[in-house]
Amino acid sequence: MSKADSVRAIRWEADQLLLLDQRRLPQEELILRLGDYREVVAAIRNMAVRGAPAIGVTAAYAMALAAREAAPYPDWRERLRGGAEQIKAARPTAVNLAWAVDRQWTLAEQMGAGADVATTLLQAAHDLLEDDIAANRQMGAFGASLMPDGGVLTHCNTGSLATGGFGTALGVIRAAVAAGKALRVYADETRPWLQGARLTAWELQKDGIPFSLNVDGAAAALMQQGLIQAVIVGADRIAANGDAANKIGTYALAVLAHYHGIPFYVAAPLSTVDFAMAHGAGIVIEERPPEEVTHCAGLAVAPAGVQVRNPAFDVTPAALISAIITERGVARPSFAASLRELRGA
Numbered sequence: 042m043s044k045a046d047s048v049r050a051i052r053w054e055a056d057q058l059l060l061l062d063q064r065r066l067p068q069e070e071l072i073l074r075l076g077d078y079r080e081v082v083a084a085i086r087n088m089a090v091r092g093a094p095a096i097g098v099t100a101a102y103a104m105a106l107a108a109r110e111a112a113p114y115p116d117w118r119e120r121l122r123g124g125a126e127q128i129k130a131a132r133p134t135a136v137n138l139a140w141a142v143d144r145q146w147t148l149a150e151q152m153g154a155g156a157d158v159a160t161t162l163l164q165a166a167h168d169l170l171e172d173d174i175a176a177n178r179q180m181g182a183f184g185a186s187l188m189p190d191g192g193v194l195t196h197c198n199t200g201s202l203a204t205g206g207f208g209t210a211l212g213v214i215r216a217a218v219a220a221g222k223a224l225r226v227y228a229d230e231t232r233p234w235l236q237g238a239r240l241t242a243w244e245l246q247k248d249g250i251p252f253s254l255n256v257d258g259a260a261a262a263l264m265q266q267g268l269i270q271a272v273i274v275g276a277d278r279i280a281a282n283g284d285a286a287n288k289i290g291t292y293a294l295a296v297l298a299h300y301h302g303i304p305f306y307v308a309a310p311l312s313t314v315d316f317a318m319a320h321g322a323g324i325v326i327e328e329r330p331p332e333e334v335t336h337c338a339g340l341a342v343a344p345a346g347v348q349v350r351n352p353a354f355d356v357t358p359a360a361l362i363s364a365i366i367t368e369r370g371v372a373r374p375s376f377a378a379s380l381r382e383l384r385g386a
């Protein structure tokens with residue numbers, strides 16, 4: 042496989058959706074071949090594919106598969122609507138999922154009798170994948186100059202694996218390195234799924250970008266030691282006022298960055314902004330199974346029967362965010378007006 046900035050974790054081949062199984066990385070590059078939208082729903086739910094933009098693109102392909110199944114029947118619209126509801130329910134927090142399903146549904150609804158809904162939705166999914174990569178490259182172009190010569194802390198995985206390709210926050214880091222910035226990445230391991238240790242480290246190593254991996258709890262000490270000059274993360278849903286939901290632990294980093302006077306950046310496409318949601322308090326936070334916390338690689342690390350809280354995301358208040366980097370430019374506080382302007386409303 043080539044450098045990780047061009048890794049394609051989501052592909053369409055021989056009438057099937059191919060997903061690089063992110064649960065198996067970095068040990069194994071296993072490709073899942075899915076021909077039924079229900080299998081795709083399971084892959085989103087069980088984290089074989091994850092990351093907000095990647096989930097959105099995958100959901101668009103799931104809609105194409107559902108359309109292919111429904112198309113021969115006179116009641117294809119009802120069948121497709123049933124599929125759309127299942128796909129939408131796979132995970133609740135990343136707005137890109139519902140956004141992609143709604144886009145595909147609207148397209149299908151507009152089609153007249155005899156139209157080839159399956160082919161149309163498949164082409165729309167291909168377009169969404171290419172648009173996502175283009176958006177990431179644009180974010181990189183807008184965000185590179187914000188990156189310092191120095192330490193950049195990031196959380197979770199926001200790279201090629203979390204998107205159609207290239208990445209959001211990791212895309213900005215890639216673009217900054219390509220532009221000659223002498224930066225070093227500090228990657229949080231990101232408990233409990235270890236997206237930082239397993240996925241971000243895999244991508245950075247493939248690209249030859251200088252980095253080190255740290256446990257999540259080390260972030261404060263790294264900042265105290267003067268090693269971090271900026272924090273950059275992705276987002277799963279950004280409210281209209283700029284409050285941003287992202288992987289659990291992100292809010293803690295924003296508080297720490299504020300205390301240490303370090304800029305805190307969010308990089309996300311405009312499809313991650315939920316303009317219908319006024320504040321972050323309305324964002325539904327996914328609560329995942331307790332075993333993700335009580336077990337590590339199948340081994341129990343906590344006494345049996347303990348009570349667990351396992352929120353997968355938290356919400357960083359807009360007041361702690363220095364800038365939101367999008368494919369149309371950089372939004373600055375106050376974000377409500379700045380984001381609306383970028384959207385073009």
Ligand SMILES: CSC[C@@H](O)[C@@H](O)C(=O)COP(=O)(O)O
Pocket residue numbers: 091092093094135196197198199200203204208209210236274275276277287288289353
């Ligand atoms: C470009 S990805 C942005 C976010 O989706 C990412 O930071 C994140 O929180 C992913 O969570 P995950 O639970 O791995 O899907």
